Amino acid sequence: MSKVKTSSNSGKRKQEKGSSPNRESHPAAGGELHQIAGGEHPTLTTNQGVALSDNQNSLKANPLGPTLLEDFILREKITHFDHERIPERIVHARATGAHGYFELTASLKKYTTARILTEVGEKTPLFTRISTVAGGAGSVDTPRDIRGFAVKFYTKEGNWDLVGNNIPVFFIQDAIKFPDLIHAVKMEPDRGFPQSATAHDTFWDFISLTPESMHTVMWIMSDRTIPRSLRMIEGFGVHSFRLVNKAGESTFVKFHWRPKLGLQSTVWDEAVKIAGTDQDYHRRDMFEAIAAGNFPEWEFAVQLFTQEQADSFPFDHLDATKLIPEELVPFKVIGRMVLDRWPDNFFAETEQVAFCPSHVVPGIDFSNDPLLQGRLFSYLDTQLSRLGSANFQQIPVNAPKCPFANQQRDGHMQMAQPASRVAYEPNTLSENSPRETPKGFHSATVTETGEKSRIRAESFADHYSQARQFYLSQSAYEQAHIASALVFELSKVEHLHIREAMVGHLRHIEKDLAQRVAAGLGFDRMPDAPRAAAPVREMDPSPALQIIGKMKDTLMGRAIGILVADGSGGAAIRKIKKAATNVGASVKIIAPRVGGVKLADGSMLAADGQLAGTPSVLFDAIAVIISEKGAKALSMESAAIDFVRDAYGHLKAIAIDQGGRTLLNSANVGQDAGVVDADDKDAFIAAAKTRQWEREKSVRTLA
Numbered sequence: 001m002s003k004v005k006t007s008s009n010s011g012k013r014k015q016e017k018g019s020s021p022n023r024e025s026h027p028a029a030g031g032e033l034h035q036i037a038g039g040e041h042p043t044l045t046t047n048q049g050v051a052l053s054d055n056q057n058s059l060k061a062n063p064l065g066p067t068l069l070e071d072f073i074l075r076e077k078i079t080h081f082d083h084e085r086i087p088e089r090i091v092h093a094r095a096t097g098a099h100g101y102f103e104l105t106a107s108l109k110k111y112t113t114a115r116i117l118t119e120v121g122e123k124t125p126l127f128t129r130i131s132t133v134a135g136g137a138g139s140v141d142t143p144r145d146i147r148g149f150a151v152k153f154y155t156k157e158g159n160w161d162l163v164g165n166n167i168p169v170f171f172i173q174d175a176i177k178f179p180d181l182i183h184a185v186k187m188e189p190d191r192g193f194p195q196s197a198t199a200h201d202t203f204w205d206f207i208s209l210t211p212e213s214m215h216t217v218m219w220i221m222s223d224r225t226i227p228r229s230l231r232m233i234e235g236f237g238v239h240s241f242r243l244v245n246k247a248g249e250s251t252f253v254k255f256h257w258r259p260k261l262g263l264q265s266t267v268w269d270e271a272v273k274i275a276g277t278d279q280d281y282h283r284r285d286m287f288e289a290i291a292a293g294n295f296p297e298w299e300f301a302v303q304l305f306t307q308e309q310a311d312s313f314p315f316d317h318l319d320a321t322k323l324i325p326e327e328l329v330p331f332k333v334i335g336r337m338v339l340d341r342w343p344d345n346f347f348a349e350t351e352q353v354a355f356c357p358s359h360v361v362p363g364i365d366f367s368n369d370p371l372l373q374g375r376l377f378s379y380l381d382t383q384l385s386r387l388g389s390a391n392f393q394q395i396p397v398n399a400p401k402c403p404f405a406n407q408q409r410d411g412h413m414q415m416a417q418p419a420s421r422v423a424y425e426p427n428t429l430s431e432n433s434p435r436e437t438p439k440g441f442h443s444a445t446v447t448e449t450g451e452k453s454r455i456r457a458e459s460f461a462d463h464y465s466q467a468r469q470f471y472l473s474q475s476a477y478e479q480a481h482i483a484s485a486l487v488f489e490l491s492k493v494e495h496l497h498i499r500e501a502m503v504g505h506l507r508h509i510e511k512d513l514a515q516r517v518a519a520g521l522g523f524d525r526m527p528d529a530p531r532a533a534a535p536v537r538e539m540d541p542s543p544a545l546q547i548i549g550k551m552k553d554t555l556m557g558r559a560i561g562i563l564v565a566d567g568s569g570g571a572a573i574r575k576i577k578k579a580a581t582n583v584g585a586s587v588k589i590i591a592p593r594v595g596g597v598k599l600a601d602g603s604m605l606a607a608d609g610q611l612a613g614t615p616s617v618l619f620d621a622i623a624v625i626i627s628e629k630g631a632k633a634l635s636m637e638s639a640a641i642d643f644v645r646d647a648y649g650h651l652k653a654i655a656i657d658q659g660g661r662t663l664l665n666s667a668n669v670g671q672d673a674g675v676v677d678a679d680d681k682d683a684f685i686a687a688a689k690t691r692q693w694e695r696e697k698s699v700r701t702l703a
Helices: 072-082 175-185 201-208 211-220 268-277 281-291 307-312 346-351 370-387 465-473 476-491 496-509 511-520 570-582 628-634 638-649 658-666 681-688 693-699
Strands: 095-104 123-132 147-155 158-165 241-244 250-259 297-305 332-341 364-366 559-564 586-591 621-625 653-656 675-677
Touching: 072 175, 072 370, 095 147, 095 281, 095 346, 123 332, 175 201, 175 370, 201 496, 211 465, 211 496, 268 281, 268 476, 268 638, 281 332, 364 370, 465 496, 476 496, 476 511, 476 693, 496 511, 559 570, 559 638, 570 586, 570 621, 570 681, 621 638, 621 658, 621 681, 628 658, 638 653, 638 658, 638 693, 653 658, 653 681, 675 681
Parallel strands: 559 586, 559 621, 621 653, 653 675
Antiparallel strands: 095 123, 095 332, 123 147, 147 158, 241 250, 241 364, 250 297, 297 332
């Protein structure tokens, strides 16, 4: 037997021992799972009746090697999963898409031959689709959920699809578990609910049995998954890829998108109320921004590292449940993406666009990340099912914008009409049929040897260290939000043993977090922590993982709502509106009637929104400019009371005149530094740029 030799990751790392076919624990988890209740269970088999000895790991050339095409178990499982629904996407069904361009600002010629990454100043057209994961096409925009972040670059060398999420890690390490994950998070099959929600038994049952998910759990329970706007989220390629240069040398790379407007999220109560007010909140926000010429923009950054650097990391970069802290490998900004055109037809483009991680161009290649390896097969198979034809690339939104030709023919919905006599290669009967070229795609030269097996690498066994790092990197406010989100989600779980198992996992992440969640769930004792497969490492906190600490000092892209009524002062309204628009915010006038109001000077002011249909949850800050008479009338209107009460409860800045103060008093809304006099426009603008976090402890109880 030959020695294991690989340059795709350290060949010196030990592999985790597999366990017997009758084991009751995840092979990478070292027996750390709690006992599954029940008696005799039927044998798990393929659809052909072949008994399975391992349903947790795909077949790989070696523990850190590529997934093998011969893995019929993986292919059957994912193929069946990919074809479960038609035509709606199984995941990422609810989406917003837009056209735009990518502009390279720094060349990576040293690392890659991909022209999109070497030709500075070149603008490459693209289409971007941002989506929720769990809900159907008819679900709402604002649930607590990961957002898919997919970009199709129409490069000179063919289409490149960078298909990622708005968080840098994922729930599972191996693609063979993806059908189980999505089956668990989707509506429970016996009752058809909940829609687009993780707060139910099947999801948390799966998670409690899958400790590798704990890092991602911290991210989804954070404010990252209740974003204020799709223009204010980050994007991540998630996996390690390879860049290959002219000499055939490869460098590992991770891809990142950073929003020009900075990060901003909602608070949970606000996200829930937005869903009831405007199901299309994020889609409408993107549409209106593009229509107004406020084009959403992201920086494009890379993390570049060698195999030698990877070998020194205290984690395995091929593990999709791990990230590389930017303090360890700094980000290099190399370009920008601008979205400047809404689709002409939502179905033809946003719905029919087909992304596949396997779509790369020369100079970009794959790593041995087992989750990525499975996606390279799964996405193409999904598109074949969803769009009904191997010719889906002929749909305009999917077609390359560079010349393309091959010997593929016919098939359902074939639109091209090749005239050649031949449909094969090589041939001598056609002088102009397409031929391969030395400048075409080349895979990175990587040595792969070893024993093929279904086994998880030992370097994948640490499930808690980065989860702990993420939690400890958050501000105190964000930690409280994570704890409260866990209490909310787990309080919806009917089975006590699942709630206990989750708190047990939290004990490995942070004792205080586990105690807060246990208290919120009413436990009278702390559940036992499962045995960890690997020691929990102490990693330095990474402030870059926060949202609050990274918020930009700006009102660009934000919205201000001004509540008015008959008798409002026009000068005060104009003063607030001018101050807000001067710093890049949009302003809407909200009135009791859609026709507007008569101001104190007798002039009419048109309204942009009617009070009952335009609540304060749609704005980042509000102003209340009303007369005393107007305040008295609005104090009898529940929508007005909710307008100011919700703004205060959602920690927003509020500018008020005397009538506004009267309305706040009628609503029993308190006064703090975030409630300012309407005459002090500078104080209002400063307060509106952030949330009033100190207020939170006075308006809600957090875990």
